[in-house]
Amino acid sequence: MKKMLHGCAGFESVQVVNGALSGKEKEYAEVRVEKMLELFNFITLPFYWGRFEPERGKPDTERILAAAKWLKERGITVKGHPLCWHTVCAPWLLDGLTDEQILDLQLERITRDVTAFRGVIDMWDVINEVVIMPIFDRYDNGVTRICKKYGQVGLVKMVFEAARAANPDATLLINDFDMSEDYSDLIEKLLDAGIKIDAIGLQSHMHQGCWSAEKTETVLKRFERFGLPLHFTEINLVSGDLMPAHIVDLNDFNPDDWPTTPEGEARQAAELTAFYTRILQSPLVEATTYWSFSDGGWLNAPAGLMTKDARVKPSYDALRKIIQ
Numbered sequence: 001m002k003k004m005l006h007g008c009a010g011f012e013s014v015q016v017v018n019g020a021l022s023g024k025e026k027e028y029a030e031v032r033v034e035k036m037l038e039l040f041n042f043i044t045l046p047f048y049w050g051r052f053e054p055e056r057g058k059p060d061t062e063r064i065l066a067a068a069k070w071l072k073e074r075g076i077t078v079k080g081h082p083l084c085w086h087t088v089c090a091p092w093l094l095d096g097l098t099d100e101q102i103l104d105l106q107l108e109r110i111t112r113d114v115t116a117f118r119g120v121i122d123m124w125d126v127i128n129e130v131v132i133m134p135i136f137d138r139y140d141n142g143v144t145r146i147c148k149k150y151g152q153v154g155l156v157k158m159v160f161e162a163a164r165a166a167n168p169d170a171t172l173l174i175n176d177f178d179m180s181e182d183y184s185d186l187i188e189k190l191l192d193a194g195i196k197i198d199a200i201g202l203q204s205h206m207h208q209g210c211w212s213a214e215k216t217e218t219v220l221k222r223f224e225r226f227g228l229p230l231h232f233t234e235i236n237l238v239s240g241d242l243m244p245a246h247i248v249d250l251n252d253f254n255p256d257d258w259p260t261t262p263e264g265e266a267r268q269a270a271e272l273t274a275f276y277t278r279i280l281q282s283p284l285v286e287a288t289t290y291w292s293f294s295d296g297g298w299l300n301a302p303a304g305l306m307t308k309d310a311r312v313k314p315s316y317d318a319l320r321k322i323i324q
Contacts, residue, residue, distance in 0.1 A: 046081065235272075
C-alpha cells in the first residue's frame with residue numbers, strides 16, 4: 001500500500017539547516033521547523049530558477065541539498081518545486097539569448113538539478129502553470145517566450161523527457177492553479193501526445209474563502225477521470241480577514257498589514273477540517289501540501305498553521321487529528 005504523503009512548503013528549513021538566522025528569528029524558526037516535522041512526512045523545497053540561480057552558472061545547490069539531506073535523514077519525503085515556470089524566472093535568460101538558446105538552458109537546468117539531487121529528491125513539480133504560460137503578459141520572461149514558440153504540448157514534452165532521463169525513478173508532476181476545463185483539456189492533450197505524467201498537481205490557494213462543497217466536488221470529478229494520482233500541492237486558508245472578492249489576480253492584493261485574528265483562526269480550523277476530510281475521501285488523492293507552514297509566506301498572508309512568533313494555531317491541531 002502506497003504511503004499517504006501529507007506535508008507543507010518547508011522553505012524555512014533551508015535557513016535553519018544552513019544557520020542563516022540569529023536571535024529571536026532563529027529561535028522562532030527552529031520551533032516552527034520542529035513542529036512541522038512532528039506533523040508532516042512530506043516537505044516541498046524551493047527551486048525557483050530566478051532565486052536558485054540568480055547569476056548564471058552559480059546555482060544554490062549546496063544549501064538546498066544540505067536541507068534536503070537533513071530532511072531525508074528524518075524520514076521525510078522531499079519534493080522540488082518547480083523546474084520550469086515563467087514566474088520567478090532567471091532574469092539572465094533575457095540577456096540577448098535566442099529562443100533556441102533559452103530552451104537549451106532550460107533543459108540543461110533540469111538535467112543538472114534532477115541529477116544533482118537524485119536519491120535525495122525523487123519527486124518534482126516539473127512544470128508549473130502551463131495553462132497561462134504562453135499568454136502571461138505581466139512581464140517578459142524566457143519561459144513564456146519558449147512556450148509561445150514550441151507550444152504547451154511541445155514544451156511539456158521536452159521538460160518531462162529531460163527530467164525522466166535524469167532520474168528514471170522520479171515521480172514527475174504537472175502543476176497548476178487553473179482548476180477549469182482548460183487545465184483538464186491540456187492534460188488530455190499531453191496524455192494523447194504520449195507524455196507520461198506520474199501525478200496531477202492541483203493548487204488551492206483560498207485567500208478569498210474556502211472552496212464551496214460544490215467546487216470541491218467539481219474539481220475532484222474533473223481530474224479523477226484521468227485515473228492518475230492527484231496531489232493537492234498548494235492548500236491555503238487564511239486566518240485573518242479574507243481577500244476582497246473583486247481581486248482577480250491574487251498578487252494584486254498588497255495590504256500594509258494582514259493580521260491573524262481569533263475569529264479567523266477558528267474559521268481556518270473548521271474549513272481546513274472540512275476540506276481535507278472531503279479530498280481525502282477520493283482514492284486518487286495521494287498527497288497534500290499546505291502552503292505555507294507559518295504566517296508571512298506567499299503574499300504575506302496569515303495563512304500558516306503557526307504564527308510568526310511560533311504560536312500554534314487551532315488549525316495545526318485540527319490537521320493533526322485528520323492526518324495522524
